[in-house]
Amino acid sequence: MNPHDVVITGIGLASSLGEGLEAHAQALAVGAAPHTDITSFAPYPVHPLKPLELDRQIPKKSDQRQMEPWQRLGVYAAGLALDEAGLKQDVEAKSVLQVIVAAGGGERDHAVDGAILTGLRGAGEPGAFLNERLMGDLRPTLFLAQLSNLLAGNIAIVHGVTGASRTFMGEEQAGVDAIRTAHARIAAGQAEVMLVGGAYNAERRDMLLLLELGGYLRKGEFAPVFAREDAPGLITGSAGAFLVLESAARAAARGAKVHARLSHVAAARSKRQPGTVEAALSGLLSGFGAIAPGALAISAATGAAGVTAEEASVIAALPQARRVATGDLVGHAVEAAFPVSVALAAAAISAGQAKEAIVTGAGHWRGEGAARLVKA
Template sequence: MSRRDRAVVVTGLGLVSCAGEGIEAHLAAFAAAGPPRTDAESFAPYPVHPVAPLALDTQIPKKSDQRQMEAWQRLGVYAAGLALDSAGVKDDSGFKSALQLIVAAGGGERDYAVDGAILTGLRGTNDPGAYLNERLLNDLRPTLFLAQLSNLLAGNISIVHGVTGASRTFMGEESSGVDALRIGHARIASGQVETMMVGGSYSAERPDVMVVHEMGGYLLKPDYRPVFERGDGGGFVLGSAAAFLVLESAEHAAARGARALARLMPVANDRVARAPGSVSASLTRLIGEAGIERPDVVLSGATGLRDLAAEEVAGIRAALPETGIRATGDLIGHPLEVAAPFGAALAAAFCAAGSAREVVVTSVGHRRGEGVIRVVAA
């Protein structure tokens, strides 16, 4: 085997969502196949899937660290700690000093008072463009912006858990999660590094994200319905979630006596111009090029937008007509950047539990980006 074809294995998983925390909680929730925990009141008329209560002290011991993080950062740091525990390296400073990190993340949380004042003022101005520029220049403090940088999640993981290898943060909604996995796998498979931790986090329990996505017409309301059963134009139900995977070369994992939970295969991605049939054709092609033939299940990261979901199913059916499809949105909601890492982590959990030998994860971004992730038993 050449160093450019090294096997990449998953040795640690960290999961948090409305279904709970850890591998067992999510396997149990998936098997139960009931509706996910949903809050229909806090942001009515928009339902949301809130994260289950977490004992933050177990993964973020210092209260000062907890206070200086936004909610999405606390979720990510918590899940990263679970992944390190799962891999058996939480107290291995040597392993963590070489461990590189790739995070898929969106923007930080908004200053609601400033946003509200700007939106109110826009109603009464004769020149909305000039007014908006002036307010953005004068009302947004530099320190406020710096506190919201997306790479702060990687920084907090480094501070709290001592992961001091190089880090990268990808932005770009659902596609960033696909690319985080793709690059993480490729760097290990090529021999550039031995270990990577890949994942992301998303806090859905925020008024600002409701405004942003409702302005685009993307949200389902007023009640939760299963992803593939959403009438009219459909829509997504946002979910707070975080997922991290510890990846290693198979040789490195074996040398330290670590159990390989699953093997991550090369990740395929695309970015087609959206037109009728383009998404289904893209997925069919990606599945075929990956050599996927008879997986046990497809975990779809479908957002819940009706037309996109229909195209995604059509593309999967064209390539894999006999394989069942389950939407991760029916388990945790839609966590944008986290959708692909969460699907990959859940797939690895299936393989580790012996309930699947091969799982395919699909991702179709609500505006752009397609991806296919293949996870097989180690």
Template structure:
């Protein structure tokens, strides 16, 4: 009878993170533990009446030295490529061609920026055209340049990381909003557990400072336009999300491989689960409960914090809040201060969860939220949640080493 090999332990050995709060874990720890001047980085004028948490200023040349590479990237690609470089630096892998040649990449990304002028012309013309079908076909053929279409391809982020940083193992790109980020991490972890690779670079990037992304959420009546408030507090006024620009990458590495090369772990990534249900008849609530119950036997009472990817949108927040209130686990909703970054949300929260368990402490209630309980005991575990603004539910478990 053939036996099944036990799962290999997976370590997080490198993290690259850029948000409105700064660059790297030390900057995030300091900002989240400070006062409002440290953690509230909000632009309420550029896209008024909508708010945005813009990415902190970075010296992009440090991670993307070639001017030609930088010039052909859009903002979200530069942000992601920069964060990927930070993660490789943190893991001690930068410029190690032997290891980078075997490193696998899993990226979560959306589409690129659009030509707003062309889009406006097409939409305006459709309103007045007597033959909207032929009109649309003609405009698509004549007005959309091939180079513009290529700039929108989601897998360009992976391509740019490969070119700039030399990560040339296998590459996968996931699209599909928040679930892309969850499944990118889930697949990388599963492959590591199954001995299908020793080194994985996984993460995503999102640029919130774009009119089209704000429009997408406004069409669903999901934007928060009232004065800033933590995500939980928005529910009494109908809920809403504030988008944030984020680049987040993790190096996930098999323990035996990391020990062999003398790499120091930040945290252990134990499990990631995901599901996609219809938001009706209690399906999402059931999905989350099943996922939580699967990991609950591993949780240490009093030593676990939840790092939540709550969007602020009323329905999804209610689903998640009901579960968390029943489990009575202290929660930190990072979107209150870094904004919601869709595909990059889950990798970013895995990074922040690793930061907390590595330091053995939870940050104070995020954004001064009165809906988040204080936590004074040593943190040994973090459960990372993701309940998408429209679809998708996922959980991850990060543990101290």
């Protein structure tokens, strides 16, 4: 391999399937039945996070308390990746380890929101009432907890990572560009080791409301991502995924196990007219070179109407590809959807399930991305 080839040496995954590389590789191999909850947020099904022993990756209760659920999930997944890469105790490596996080917005205090909305109905001066309650009921610490770049900060605090960090926002495309940027920096020799990923808490009424207002959510029973013609839409899932990316030279020098080589990552942003998603994804894949027959195709497709069918058409054009929808296994994790899919592809190659994998993902509203992984 070229010294600047980008390899994956650490995989941290946590979802409704459980945690760790082995659990997810096994689920991928056997096509595990999804774990969904159709009652807690009815009529919207979700893939709930399997309970985690947070103390294993976040030892201090005080650290756990000051994070929102999505941040705890992200810090936990990042810790799994560092452990798996053999870097958790390597102080020197963590001093140069750069972090890129794909993050969404902070979570709402539903009790406060409900009380304010209820009070507004009978308020004589709604504007004054709203200002007073917002100033009195929303704690400054709540605002701090909602800062998206605090996931990177908490990774630094809990795991002792002291290199530079970046946070990307922008729904699914944040996950695509986080992976793309980390790959590009290592390939260009601007960094030797990166920790990149994201996390999403699907068990949030505020996000379900926002997605439903856009007409994106599926109602009722679970259905596979590519079989939702009767009621197209997202089924979200709580999931976190982080990857340790290294230059091939650095990985070889420390004798690290390499799960896969990340050969290409690319992104696009079509205007979302009929046919543009298919054209965008096809264009991205055409830049990856010849794809081997029988390559594993892992799709981060959302299930949203129109775009999902176009993504399916692109995958169908791959030579004899085996297709797997990440959403069928763990649900759609929005910002974390693409990192989860790349992590699953790397897990499959590491477990010998494939020698090559293609990852695709078209966001529910904007943005397209693709990646190619091969056996190192």
